[in-house]
Amino acid sequence: xxxxxxxxxxxxxxxxxxxxxxxxxxxxxxxxxxxxxxxxxxxxxxxxxxxxxxxxxxxxxxxxxxxxxxxxxxxxxxxxxxxxxxxxxxxxxxxxxxxxxxxxxxxxxxxxxxxxxxxxxxxxxxxxxxxxxxxxxxxxxxxxxxxxxxxxxxxxxxxxxxxxxxxxxxxxxxxxxxxxxxxxxxxxxxxxxxxxxxxxxxxxxxxxxxxxxxxxxxxxxxxxxxxxxxxxxxxxxxxxxxxxxxxxxxxxxxxxxxxxxxxxxxxxxxxxxxxxxxxxxxxxxxxxxxxxxxxxxxxxxxxxxxxxxxxxxxxxxxxxxxxxxxxxxxxxxxxxxxxxxxxxxxxxxxxxxxxxxxxxxxxxxxxxxxxxxxxxxxxxxxxxxxxxxxxxxxxxxxxxxxxxxxxxxxxxxxxxxxxxxxxxxxxxxxxxxxxxxxxxxxxxxxxxxxx
Numbered sequence: 001x002x003x004x005x006x007x008x009x010x011x012x013x014x015x016x017x018x019x020x021x022x023x024x025x026x027x028x029x030x031x032x033x034x035x036x037x038x039x040x041x042x043x044x045x046x047x048x049x050x051x052x053x054x055x056x057x058x059x060x061x062x063x064x065x066x067x068x069x070x071x072x073x074x075x076x077x078x079x080x081x082x083x084x085x086x087x088x089x090x091x092x093x094x095x096x097x098x099x100x101x102x103x104x105x106x107x108x109x110x111x112x113x114x115x116x117x118x119x120x121x122x123x124x125x126x127x128x129x130x131x132x133x134x135x136x137x138x139x140x141x142x143x144x145x146x147x148x149x150x151x152x153x154x155x156x157x158x159x160x161x162x163x164x165x166x167x168x169x170x171x172x173x174x175x176x177x178x179x180x181x182x183x184x185x186x187x188x189x190x191x192x193x194x195x196x197x198x199x200x201x202x203x204x205x206x207x208x209x210x211x212x213x214x215x216x217x218x219x220x221x222x223x224x225x226x227x228x229x230x231x232x233x234x235x236x237x238x239x240x241x242x243x244x245x246x247x248x249x250x251x252x253x254x255x256x257x258x259x260x261x262x263x264x265x266x267x268x269x270x271x272x273x274x275x276x277x278x279x280x281x282x283x284x285x286x287x288x289x290x291x292x293x294x295x296x297x298x299x300x301x302x303x304x305x306x307x308x309x310x311x312x313x314x315x316x317x318x319x320x321x322x323x324x325x326x327x328x329x330x331x332x333x334x335x336x337x338x339x340x341x342x343x344x345x346x347x348x349x350x351x352x353x354x355x356x357x358x359x360x361x362x363x364x365x366x367x368x369x370x371x372x373x374x375x376x377x378x379x380x381x382x383x384x385x386x387x388x389x390x391x392x393x394x395x396x397x398x399x400x401x402x403x404x405x406x407x408x409x410x411x412x413x414x415x416x417x418x419x420x421x422x423x424x425x426x427x428x429x430x431x432x433x434x435x436x437x438x439x440x441x442x443x444x445x446x447x448x449x450x451x
Contacts, residue, residue, distance in 0.1 A: 051432030117234025291438030
């Protein structure tokens with residue numbers, strides 16, 4: 001997903017010129033005793049143990065190697081709050097060009113399949129370091145600013161209630177439900193489609209396309225799985241292309257505003273860049289927000305005494321969302337690349353060094369947050385976390401994500417006061433992509449009536 005990617009190239013040597021197809025770095029073997037020599041050398045960002053509980057590793061990175069080169073991925077892991085903040089606030093020295101590169105190299109058959117779908121995403125938002133970024137960001141922010149988000153609260157509440165009606169019916173019929181699939185995963189997609197005026201597509205399809213995009217570009221899928229995902233990503237791209245080139249799009253709609261946006265040189269925004277902007281907004285607006293809601297619900301149900309509070313304490317839900325964003329953000333890391341040789345955290349980095357900013361680790365930095373391992377929704381610096389980034393590339397949908405998660409928690413606590421995590425909740429799978437983490441199931445049952 002870079003300006004260099006042109007998936008219309010279907011020749012056998014396409015892999016040589018595509019940034020997605022760069023050779024995979026060697027994975028170090030776990031030799032007996034190696035953990036005593038270089039314990040951080042055994043870190044595997046995709047390992048189930050790391051995915052389920054990354055905090056011990058993140059704590060060690062911060063204290064022992066705050067700027068650490070991961071041999072398995074070739075990325076420099078940056079884990080201290082101040083270092084990450086410095087990187088995000090200096091996009092000239094630390095460029096966003098690699099923010100959406102595929103983590104796992106894509107093979108030639110996958111590239112050919114994407115090429116047949118005309119897949120190409122030019123830099124638009126998260127990976128755009130050009131002068132066009134500011135104007136595009138202003139277009140997006142018009143649809144996600146504080147006023148629009150406040151006006152959207154009744155919409156979010158209505159859709160949440162509709163989904164919770166189905167959860168209530170399932171609990172009554174079977175005694176259990178999954179708050180991820182039935183509620184958290186669907187709510188933000190429906191909200192986004194309604195707010196942006198997206199019609200003619202069912203929610204399940206858009207969710208499937210978005211999830212497939214995350215897995216293909218941020219996961220470690222097998223070759224066979226890459227081909228399956230590429231079909232869905234190609235469909236997503238074709239639909240987005242039709243959407244942004246539709247002359248009937250209302251001028252005051254999100255798509256209409258993009259189509260009519262002029263770049264700094266006065267030319268109209270080209271459709272490929274408009275597709276790139278939509279690709280980013282649609283995924284962030286549904287998949288990552290759904291992941292946040294899932295984590296918010298899971299943590300509220302797991303923490304003693306928390307679940308009843310949002311139902312009667314208006315401010316608690318928002319504070320709880322902030323603590324989850326600090327301690328367990330759905331976007332756990334983000335990438336940057338050095339524009340020149342420089343020093344970071346006492347380490348000399350060459351030009352072109354690819355950094356992985358450990359956003360989740362920064363939220364538990366004891367130099368910034370007191371008792372970071374505890375969920376303290378009343379802490380004074382509760383919104384100082386970096387879950388949405390900071391500076392020029394701060395997430396434009398932060399206000400909407402926060403609001404949706406708080407509304408979802410309040411609505412679920414009010415409508416389902418007697419639910420608790422199911423006995424098998426500890427075995428529920430966790431999404432473990434390079435930069436995304438969340439419970440993929442939140443199974444609940446109802447407490448037996450007292451007396």
